[in-house]
Amino acid sequence: MSRPHRQGAAAHVFLIPWWLGLVLVTAVPMLASLYLAFTDYNILSTPEFNGLANFERMFQDGYFWAAVRVTLVYVAISIPLQLGFALLLALILDRGLRGLAFYRSAFYLPSLLGTSVAVAILWRQIFGDDGLVDRALSVFGLELGSWLQNPSLSLSTLIVLNVWTFGSPMVIFLAGLRQIPEELYEAAKVDGAGVVRQFTRVTIPLLTPIIFFNLILQTIGAFQTFTQAHVVSGGTGGPANSTLFYTLYIYQQGFTNFDMGYASALAWVLMAAIGLVTAVHFVLSKYWVFYGDD
């Protein structure tokens, strides 16, 4: 038998798990969920087709809009801050500083733990009544009480938590900075560019693909924030829906109310939103991401 032929046959054997996964864990559930999005289904009875009713319901649903707002505010504020810190720290650490490995690990540690239940519990205590923050602020005469009970402050505790995990994009930035050839800086110096111009004309343009990569990755992740919101609010998304993250609302509808049809519709809206935001980022990237001379 010829080599490619034999390889083709072998490939199908190697790909048996992948195929099963694609069909059973990904494709069929995706189609099923698309169908369920147009049904009324509470898991006990059979799904009943109800057309666009689930989507019409969303427009009327105050919780849905609260969830959309909370999630968008969270993404729009925490991602720029998180990436800003990541880039700033990467730049500070990059310039041949001793102890780089120590700082890198120390700053990475929060990323490692940031999505755990344990850290969410810690956050409850830090921002809770008489917590660390409350006590620190009362020194300055600010009596805010528990941030978690305050609808206008509770979301910011989760934004702080996300910014706190700037370590993982920072590590990626550091790797990117190391890829920039030293010759380019030399050439810029010969041409009379000072530190500032080297930064704006060499470092930043060559780093834009990495910035873009981090932006996409962190944005997609932030849209799916669940654990922190669930633990900090005790699963309610409160107070006054101020931490009702979109995925938390899907969870409540699907697994607390067992309204699986509506939850599926909500999930597809999330997927469409993530797809749309990612697509917009890709289109916009043409104007600011620099992919070498061509």
Add this chain to the structure above:
Amino acid sequence: MTSATAASLRARSESAGRRARGRRDLFRHLALGAFVLLMLYPLIWMIVSALKPDHLILTETGLIPSEITFDNFAEGWNALNRPFTVFFLNSLLVTVGSIAGNLFSCALTAFALARLEFRMRRVYLGITLASVMLPMHVLVIPQYIFFSQLDLVNTYYPLLIPKFLATDAFFVYLMVQFIRTIPRDLDRAAWIDGAGPFRTFWYVILPLMRPALVTTTIFTFIWTWNDFFVPLIYLTSPKMFTVPVALNSMVDSESQSGVGMLFAMSLVSLLPVLIFFAVAQKQLIRGIATTGLK
């Protein structure tokens, strides 16, 4: 000017430059050190609080406890109606199973996609890449329905089966990238010696893939250990709980169990991840830097 004075002048200005750089570095170290302390303060506070008696946790914000006790650990371990030993063993089972599943299925898939010649290879690779971005919330509802119809809710099968079917596409991608860096001559030599695809995979590629396998192991460990959403949905009876779900149920009964116990158990739940981080730091950082995993 003699060359000797020129040299001494140069030496003097160089040492002045060095001294200036030394001062700048010192300043940077001080600023960075302060920032590290600020970043890690919550974690340090958690450790210290876990060691304090309940009444001191919220009244002392400093880091030096006036009184040390291990009661929180002893009491917290048994605060729920079964000891944490059970939850740790459950988490361990799920984590080890997930690692085995990912190593097995992703390595097979990656080898086929990176090395074997067959039609549709590019399409398969494209599907794998696209599924990296797929939000799991779209799939989770039909998956839940599927597993509940098979009567597998409240077992570990829904957590483990997907891992054996190469659904963590991140790792497939990581391994494909890695295999591409292994010289093809090695495959050809094996083939000339009469090895088929299976023997080539097992005896040539797999041993050389070790770094990618290590990275996969580390990230699967951390993600699975911290995972909350999936166990929360599937594991309904307390004796099946993994550590994060158990911790979360401790929060719900916070009024009865003290804050100190909560801190102690949170800390204990993070220990395996912290130990893994301490041991595998280098590979972990390299893993993020090359692939963007969180």
